[in-house]
Amino acid sequence: MKTEILKINDCQKSSDGLEHAAQILKQGGLVVFPTETVYGLGGDATAADVAKKIYTAKGRPSNNPLIIHIARPEDAEKYAYTNEYYYRLAQAFMPGPLTIILPKKDTIPPEVTGGLDTVAVRCPSHPVARELINKAQVPIAAPSANISGRPSPTSADYCITDLDGKVDMIIDGGECDIGLESTIVMLRQGTAILLRPGAITYDALCCVCENVEISAAAQGTLAENERPLAPGMMYRHYAPNASFVLLDGDTDKFIPYIKQRRQGGERCAAICSSNEAIQLNNQDTVVYGDPDDLITQAHRLFSALREADALGCDIIYARKPTTDGLGLALYNRMIRAASHTIRTI
Ligand code: TXA
Ligand code: MG
Numbered sequence: 001m002k003t004e005i006l007k008i009n010d011c012q013k014s015s016d017g018l019e020h021a022a023q024i025l026k027q028g029g030l031v032v033f034p035t036e037t038v039y040g041l042g043g044d045a046t047a048a049d050v051a052k053k054i055y056t057a058k059g060r061p062s063n064n065p066l067i068i069h070i071a072r073p074e075d076a077e078k079y080a081y082t083n084e085y086y087y088r089l090a091q092a093f094m095p096g097p098l099t100i101i102l103p104k105k106d107t108i109p110p111e112v113t114g115g116l117d118t119v120a121v122r123c124p125s126h127p128v129a130r131e132l133i134n135k136a137q138v139p140i141a142a143p144s145a146n147i148s149g150r151p152s153p154t155s156a157d158y159c160i161t162d163l164d165g166k167v168d169m170i171i172d173g174g175e176c177d178i179g180l181e182s183t184i185v186m187l188r189q190g191t192a193i194l195l196r197p198g199a200i201t202y203d204a205l206c207c208v209c210e211n212v213e214i215s216a217a218a219q220g221t222l223a224e225n226e227r228p229l230a231p232g233m234m235y236r237h238y239a240p241n242a243s244f245v246l247l248d249g250d251t252d253k254f255i256p257y258i259k260q261r262r263q264g265g266e267r268c269a270a271i272c273s274s275n276e277a278i279q280l281n282n283q284d285t286v287v288y289g290d291p292d293d294l295i296t297q298a299h300r301l302f303s304a305l306r307e308a309d310a311l312g313c314d315i316i317y318a319r320k321p322t323t324d325g326l327g328l329a330l331y332n333r334m335i336r337a338a339s340h341t342i343r344t345i
Pocket of ligand 1 (some may be wrong): 180
């Protein structure tokens, strides 16, 4: 299949292009589009056969459910049974990087939700995403626009690398602001359970809901034989081709550790701060932000993993981040990319 690439800097100027993208969606095609978190691989969420096409293009198991993207929080009524807490959270954080799991209505086919009787609802804030959903007049089912298991794409180039020839169109809307996928919350009898941490942090959720729990999978403490509440948390994810190992220790330990491994003949790359890169003579290093700059680290993490991979080393090291605030989201992605390999140094 020939994939059309559409560059959009300004939604108003690209109104015709967006109309064309919306037509593709209405006709059951697949369109990759930017959101404020990561790029999504979108299709009509009300069509069972489209869900199958999404799973095939992404190479994803069809029991791992998709998020549906809506234009306005109240549009959730058409597809799910909402409640007071949904609207509290929606008022605080939508449009924005929050996904809420609700009991689903029959308007969403089971193929979209991997057979579950719940559906994940998200109202993105990115202007291109919003305009596309508005014009398509259908909810858009969209997983992250990467081949299953690879780091989520934060720019159109990564989507092209992964999905060129597998989708009808890729909309290039520049780099995603946040860089990590949305926070996912499940509502259960007045308790908000944090299934996947993101830019809407645990503390932010606590400002709106009295009871917030962090799921074991979100913290990376799920036991071997336990099933996570979000099926996707089960899979090895974000993994570069080289092995990725997290090192638990500060800069004073990190630098000598990597130098020593190199002296021993190991071909290793480091994802680190600019200060650490200098201390490593900028040799096989990828800078992703200073240790206290979690926003930049989040913005850069997935591209840093891809860039580190491109260096062609056998192993990639990064320091284990804090689990406070946005750090929990970073930690969650990094331990999964590292298949939970953490070494204390
Ligand atoms: O920021 C995002 O959320 C991005 C952009 C494109 O919106 N999308 C995204 O989708 O990250 P995906 O498919 O890569 O991740 C969705 C996660 C998976 O872990 C899936 O298992 C979980 O959401 N999920 C979806 N529906 C669910 C449901 N009904 N119950 C529990 N977990 C669900
Ligand atoms: Mg994903």
